[in-house]
Amino acid sequence: xxxxxxxxxxxxxxxxxxxxxxxxxxxxxxxxxxxxxxxxxxxxxxxxxxxxxxxxxxxxxxxxxxxxxxxxxxxxxxxxxxxxxxxxxxxxxxxxxxxxxxxxxxxxxxxxxxxxxxxxxxxxxxxxxxxxxxxxxxxxxxxxxxxxxxxxxxxxxxxxxxxxxxxxxxxxxxxxxxxxxxxxxxxxxxxxxxxxxxxx
Numbered sequence: 001x002x003x004x005x006x007x008x009x010x011x012x013x014x015x016x017x018x019x020x021x022x023x024x025x026x027x028x029x030x031x032x033x034x035x036x037x038x039x040x041x042x043x044x045x046x047x048x049x050x051x052x053x054x055x056x057x058x059x060x061x062x063x064x065x066x067x068x069x070x071x072x073x074x075x076x077x078x079x080x081x082x083x084x085x086x087x088x089x090x091x092x093x094x095x096x097x098x099x100x101x102x103x104x105x106x107x108x109x110x111x112x113x114x115x116x117x118x119x120x121x122x123x124x125x126x127x128x129x130x131x132x133x134x135x136x137x138x139x140x141x142x143x144x145x146x147x148x149x150x151x152x153x154x155x156x157x158x159x160x161x162x163x164x165x166x167x168x169x170x171x172x173x174x175x176x177x178x179x180x181x182x183x184x185x186x187x188x189x190x191x192x193x194x195x196x197x198x199x200x
Contacts, residue, residue, distance in 0.1 A: 005138075005139065005140060027067065027068065027069065028131055029064050029065075029067040029068045030068050031130075031131050032064050032108075032113075032131045032132070033061065033064050033065060033068065035127070035128075035129045035130065035131055035132060036060070036061055036064065036117075036132070037061075038127045038128075038129070039117065039119065039123065039127055039129065039132075040057060040061075040085070042123065042126075042127055046084075046085070047085060047086070047087065047088075048085050048086050050086075050088040054086065055086075055089075056116070057117065058082060058085065058086050058089070058097065059097060059101075060108065060113065060116065060117065061081065061085075062078045062081070062082065062097055062098060062101045063101045063105050063106045063107075063108075064108075065077050065078040065081055065101075066078055066098070066101045066102050066105050067105050067107075074102060075098050075102060078097075078098045078101065079094060079098060082094050082097070082098075110131060110132055110133040111133045113132050113133075114132050114133040114134055114135045115135045117132070118135055119132050119133070119134050119135060120134055120135070120136050121134040121136055121137040121142065
């Protein structure tokens, strides 16, 4: 049996921690709704397109909206969102969509939703989306890219503090070029010889 990808295991553990923050089950629906709204704004503006893609996005959002708690009734919240985002949708279609979501609300995994809405890695980074995974990159590839970015940031901070790059430091080092080989002595002997004038 093959072992699961460590990056996937780590992501799942993180999701569990978020869902059960402070010992209480934490609903991801409000966070997902806010992030998905940002994505829709980015792609379409205020109103969804009156086509199959717009209807699919509306369906996904409604299934999330009916799972949010609070004082506002789920069907009222979902209906208000549809009126604002899909004003072209007929009342009968709106009512059927909300009723289906209330009867059996769907819960979308991060990977599944990423594939459904075709979220790209570039969009995920730009819009700071954390609850939907990108369909065009694996977690291992993403981890490698993030590690590279962090290494570059650390290097830039070191340069800003005046720390020299390794090749410059080594070029200026007293033992650069292994001069003990040319003199036919050991490395330890050569360094002892260099230290003698300083001790006199």
